[in-house]
Amino acid sequence: MAITRETVLHVAKLARLELEDAEIDRMQKDLGNILEYVNSLAELDTASVAETTQVAVVGAPLRADEAEPCLSNEAALSGAPRSNNGGFAVPAFVEE
Amino acid sequence: MSDVLDLPIAEQADRVARGEISAVALTERVLARIEAKSKLHAFLHVAREAALASANAIDQRRARGEKLGPLAGVPIAIKDALCTVDAPTTCASKILTRRNAEGTAGSTAEHGWRPQYDATVVARLRAAGAVLVGKTNMDEFAMGSSGENSAFGPMRNPWDQSRTAGGSSGGSAAAVSAGLAAGSLGSDTGGSIRQPAALCGIVGVKPTYGRVSRYGLVAFASSLDQVGPFARDARSAARILEVIAGVDPHDSTSANVPVGAYEAACGKPVKGLRIGVPEEYFGEGLDPRVAASVRAAISALEKDGCSVHPVALPHTRHGIATYYIVATAEASSNLARFDGVRFGLRIEPARSDLQTMYGKTRNSGFGPEVKRRILLGTYVLSSGYYDAYYRKAQKARTLIKQDFDRAFEHVDAIAAPTSPTPAFKLGDKADDPLAMYLADIFTLPASLAGIAGLSVPCGMAPATGSEPPLPVGLQLLAPAFQEERLFTLASAVERLTAPNGPALPPS
Numbered sequence: 001m002a003i004t005r006e007t008v009l010h011v012a013k014l015a016r017l018e019l020e021d022a023e024i025d026r027m028q029k030d031l032g033n034i035l036e037y038v039n040s041l042a043e044l045d046t047a048s049v050a051e052t053t054q055v056a057v058v059g060a061p062l063r064a065d066e067a068e069p070c071l072s073n074e075a076a077l078s079g080a081p082r083s084n085n086g087g088f089a090v091p092a093f094v095e096e
Numbered sequence: 097m098s099d100v101l102d103l104p105i106a107e108q109a110d111r112v113a114r115g116e117i118s119a120v121a122l123t124e125r126v127l128a129r130i131e132a133k134s135k136l137h138a139f140l141h142v143a144r145e146a147a148l149a150s151a152n153a154i155d156q157r158r159a160r161g162e163k164l165g166p167l168a169g170v171p172i173a174i175k176d177a178l179c180t181v182d183a184p185t186t187c188a189s190k191i192l193t194r195r196n197a198e199g200t201a202g203s204t205a206e207h208g209w210r211p212q213y214d215a216t217v218v219a220r221l222r223a224a225g226a227v228l229v230g231k232t233n234m235d236e237f238a239m240g241s242s243g244e245n246s247a248f249g250p251m252r253n254p255w256d257q258s259r260t261a262g263g264s265s266g267g268s269a270a271a272v273s274a275g276l277a278a279g280s281l282g283s284d285t286g287g288s289i290r291q292p293a294a295l296c297g298i299v300g301v302k303p304t305y306g307r308v309s310r311y312g313l314v315a316f317a318s319s320l321d322q323v324g325p326f327a328r329d330a331r332s333a334a335r336i337l338e339v340i341a342g343v344d345p346h347d348s349t350s351a352n353v354p355v356g357a358y359e360a361a362c363g364k365p366v367k368g369l370r371i372g373v374p375e376e377y378f379g380e381g382l383d384p385r386v387a388a389s390v391r392a393a394i395s396a397l398e399k400d401g402c403s404v405h406p407v408a409l410p411h412t413r414h415g416i417a418t419y420y421i422v423a424t425a426e427a428s429s430n431l432a433r434f435d436g437v438r439f440g441l442r443i444e445p446a447r448s449d450l451q452t453m454y455g456k457t458r459n460s461g462f463g464p465e466v467k468r469r470i471l472l473g474t475y476v477l478s479s480g481y482y483d484a485y486y487r488k489a490q491k492a493r494t495l496i497k498q499d500f501d502r503a504f505e506h507v508d509a510i511a512a513p514t515s516p517t518p519a520f521k522l523g524d525k526a527d528d529p530l531a532m533y534l535a536d537i538f539t540l541p542a543s544l545a546g547i548a549g550l551s552v553p554c555g556m557a558p559a560t561g562s563e564p565p566l567p568v569g570l571q572l573l574a575p576a577f578q579e580e581r582l583f584t585l586a587s588a589v590e591r592l593t594a595p596n597g598p599a600l601p602p603s
Contacts, residue, residue, distance in 0.1 A: 008471070015428060015474040016435070017467055018455030030468055031475065033530055038417040041488050044495065051490035052497055054319050054349075055305055055546030055576075061352065063345055075212045081194070081442035088437050093450035 003032045101126055102600065105170050105278045105332035106359075109225075112169030115158065119151035119169030123227050126171040130229065130276045137251045138261075138270040139173070140205035142230040146182045147171070151227045166335055168225030173277035175268050176205065176231040177238055178215040178323070179312035183228075184208030187314050188246040189236045191461025192440040205231070205248055209439050215312020216347065217281060217323050217340040224339045229277055232267030236463045237431065238288055238316045240264050241535040244526050245465045252522070253296060254601035256564050259519040262292030265326070269296040272326045273601055279327040279336045283313055285320045286419050287514075287539025290551040293326055294514035294569020297553045297599055299333045299586060300326045302539075304576045305546035306351035308337075309344030317426035318349075320419075320543050328598045330552060330586035334358035337579065353577050361580035362587035367401030369585065372507030376412040377538055383517045385557035389568040390513045393554035396592040397511070397585065407503040407510065411495045415540040416533055418496060421476050421489035422544070428473030431466070434458065468529060497545040500573070509581055510573040513538055514551040518566035538571060548574045552586040554593050567599065 008028045012019050019027065073086050082089040100108060100117055111117050130142055154169050174180060177187050186192040186208035193207040214222070221228065235245035243250040243266035251267045253259040254274040261270040265282025269292035272280050282289040284302035293300025301324040308323045315321060325336035338359060343352040373394060378387055398404045436442035436457035443456040462470070476485035503510060516537060525532045542549045554570035557563075570589055574581045590598070 003475075007475075011471050011475045011478060014478060015470050016432075016451070016454040016458050017462070017470065018452070018459045019467070020459070023459075023464075023467070026464075027468060027471055030529055031472060034420065034468075034472060034533075035475075037530055038421055038485065038489075041414060041417050041421075041492050042484075044411075044414065044488075044492055046488060046491035046495070049491040049494050051487060052493040052544075053490060055497060055544075061348065071212055078212060079209050079439035081436060081440070081444075090437055091444060091448055091450045091453050 003028060003035060101129060101275050101278070104329050105167065105327060105335050108170050108278055109166060109168050112154065113158070113164050119154040119227060120148060122169050123147050123151040123171060123229070126229055126276065133274050133276055135252065135257065136254060136270050136274055137233055137249055138267045138274065138276055139230040140176050140186065140188060140233050140248055140267070141183050141208070143183045143228055147227050147229045150222070154225055154227070165223065165225035167221065167339060170226055170279065171229045171277045172221055172226040173229055173232050173268055173271045173280035174218060175234055175265050175280070175282045177234060177283050177314045178218055178281060179211035179213060180218055180228070180231065181211060181214050183231050185211050185231065185314070187237045188234045188248055189461065189463065189466070190247045190441060191434045191458070194441065211312070213312065216309040216344045218312065220340050232265070232271055232280060234267055235264035236466050237314070237427070238264040238283055238285055239427070239465050239469055241287070241291060241532050242522065242525065243267070244522060245463055247463050250522055253519045255297065255519065255566055258521055260295065260522055262295035262519065264288040266292045268326050269293055269298060269300065272296070272298050272328060279325055279332055281323060281340070282326055283321055283323050284543065285317050285423060286543045287536045289324045289326065290514050290539050290549055290569070290571060291536065293551040295519040295567065297567025297601065298326055298328050299330050299553070300324065300551045301333050301337055301579070301582070302543070302549040303337060303341065303579055304548045306349050307548070307577065307579065308341050309347040309350045311344055311346035315430040317423040318430060319426060320423060330583050330590055331359055331362040334362055334583045351577070356580040358579055358583050361583040364584045365401065366397060366585060366588045369402045369509065369581070370507040371397060371402045371404050372407035372503050372510045373404060374407050374409040374412065374503070374510060374512055376409050377512035381516050381534070382513060383557065386513050386515070386517060386568050389555035389557065390511070390570050393570045393589050393593055394511050397588060400588060400592060405507055407507055409499040409503060409541065411492065411499050412541055414492050415496060415544060416537055418489045418492040418544060419536070419540040420472070420533060421485050422493060424469040424473030425477050425486050426473070428470045428477065431470055434461065465529065493544050496541050499541070500545045500547055504575045508574070509585055512571050512573070514569035514571040518557045518563070518568060542573050547576050548579045548582055550582040550586055552589050553598060554589055556599060
């Protein structure tokens, strides 16, 4: 199935991937080939088939609502590229 | 087979427990072998000091007369997708590295993220006395079937270094095959334990979904991911699985089902077990040498008292399409966490806003296959395509699962090839993502069904003009939580096809 350059750019934007120009061409070709292949599922009659989202989960229990030890603030921030005042620091994201 | 490093896990642990060799001496020996075999690139990080320190602690416990665990002193390697407090964890991705002085992503895993906690399976191995020798190479974020998607370069097959060790857990498989660890952990989302085990000539187990905790496993596709062991023989793999299996309050998908006696199941008679053989797994594209080896192993089981029956798994051919929709959709969601804020890489040009930082960090941190899968997963979940792709694939998944449910009404286990071919050359499929996906055709359906699976060596594909002899794996599948049955059958296959012990690669 052909996929347009605009669709690749739209999906890349949703996925927060700032693709380089050469990558866009490659992804357009590869995704087109893969989608053509996966379209083979269309031949299956699934009108009366239920969806499977998860298998073999036995229970999925809830635990008691009690506080348990967790990471210290310092440990939680230990891998952060940038931190500030005990929090993760990010670039501005609201208009001033 | 005179080297202690080539003995099964139980014998290595027994020798340490009896004091015939110290854990430190065993560790020094394995570290020397890892160094000598560094060309395999099985490891992204060798935990030399930490391994010697934990070996020393084992020796001290023994000196004090304390009881030692079932893996005391045994060298074990860990896939780099599992969190370790004392070693970097990168998933073979640059996005889990820090920026170097040049302002680009780190060039080796030594610049990798340091987790604040151990994965549950890692903690359980430590508690059992295992000596963790290092973090193994893999396809980036476990996406790949050849190891070639590692951001730090591929691992190599100990049987022929121009060939793939398989993927994604290729480093864990290569390490055990070459004797750089007595056992290792991998993760299997669509075949990432079974396929490299087959290609490297060792045992690899994909336990039932929920059998083993995933707490501390970097998530790829949450409805499929499962942690499991590699070892050179079934009994050794069984011992590791017994240590790591079981419910975990930190993973709500871990099953509260009693852990089986996997080691005791090895060596039990197979007489009366009903083996199903799906003809869908013996069709076009299967290397005739693989077919011959697998069919010979099934005949050997039959002579040993199993009954063999044809079974139908008619939706097998839809496994690849179903998997690559379900798995990429889940991956696109799971990998959203890699955004340059809390860990790893951040690319932040001067005065850039948050969206620019996200976009540049993710595009320079992820490799091409990971980006391809994130884009595919985002596409199939996006407005207008969800019903045609994602919902359709979830329905196809039901049909694939029903195939197995019906088959297991008549048979106790299914036997089939693990991989359509022996180990292929590095580079052969690297430029064609779809051809690479086809390598997983026989392992994906069991992952989608969530059942128990295992690959055990069943012979060697004879040398051809261009290929040396290469190992072939037999895939055994059983209903959910019936791992004991797999170990009984796998140990019988070993006894019948390799009575003098596992074939080892050229040293």
